Amino acid sequence: MGRMHTNRIYLFVALLLLTIFAVAACAPNPRAQLISPDMVPEVKGQAFVPPTPTPLPDINNLSEEEIYAGLPADVVALLPGDPAHGEQLATSAGCVGCHRLDDSNTVVAPSWGGVAHQAVTRVAGESPALYFYQSITEPNAYVVNGYNSGIMPQNYNDILSPQDIVDIVSYMLTQRGQ
Numbered sequence: 001m002g003r004m005h006t007n008r009i010y011l012f013v014a015l016l017l018l019t020i021f022a023v024a025a026c027a028p029n030p031r032a033q034l035i036s037p038d039m040v041p042e043v044k045g046q047a048f049v050p051p052t053p054t055p056l057p058d059i060n061n062l063s064e065e066e067i068y069a070g071l072p073a074d075v076v077a078l079l080p081g082d083p084a085h086g087e088q089l090a091t092s093a094g095c096v097g098c099h100r101l102d103d104s105n106t107v108v109a110p111s112w113g114g115v116a117h118q119a120v121t122r123v124a125g126e127s128p129a130l131y132f133y134q135s136i137t138e139p140n141a142y143v144v145n146g147y148n149s150g151i152m153p154q155n156y157n158d159i160l161s162p163q164d165i166v167d168i169v170s171y172m173l174t175q176r177g178q
């Protein structure tokens with residue numbers, strides 16, 4: 001009889017603890033954010049005005065002249081270039097060893113997925129074709145944010161012909177997926 005009684009006390013205590021935990025679990029979290037994230041925060045009594053987002057560059061909005069602007073005359077003479085040959089060179093010259101065509105790996109070098117759009121605004125006043133040409137012939141002239149200079153081979157100007165470089169540029173101008 002005494003043992004039955006003790007068992008009941010244990011059962012009661014266990015149920016009591018369970019109830020306490022259940023109630024505690026339902027209590028509101030005092031640190032929970034009660035303000036919904038889309039409620040406009042007030043800054044010194046003034047309504048917060050979100051900054052106008054800068055539209056992404058789009059090479060498709062540029063004319064041919066704008067795409068090739070600023071290239072030296074001897075390079076212009078080699079236009080329009082052969083993008084299919086440029087694509088082969090991107091493999092044989094080792095570009096795709098560092099640059100991916102999608103965003104699967106951007107650790108070593110910036111990806112070429114949509115790079116034609118990026119080229120529109122990389123350097124103020126430089127057309128995308130000029131930017132690509134310079135990126136290959138003088139890689140350290142402009143270093144993409146988040147990357148180090150001196151990683152990209154510096155000797156493409158010596159090992160590739162001017163026509164090869166123009167062909168690679170014309171291939172890179174086709175990288176418009178985004």
Ligand code: HEC
Pocket residue numbers: 090093094095096097098099108109110111115118119122131132135136139140142143144147148149150151152153156168
């Ligand atoms: C050993 C690795 C490596 C190889 C090989 C390489 N690159 Fe690069 N490249 C980089 C790195 C790192 C950067 C970013 C730093 C900079 O701007 O120099 C870069 C930047 C660039 C950029 C600028 C990209 C942007 O988003 O603005 C272009 C264009 C480019 N490379 C073209 C080429 C071409 C074409 C080849 C082959 C002929 C090539 N790269 C081979 C590492 C490499």
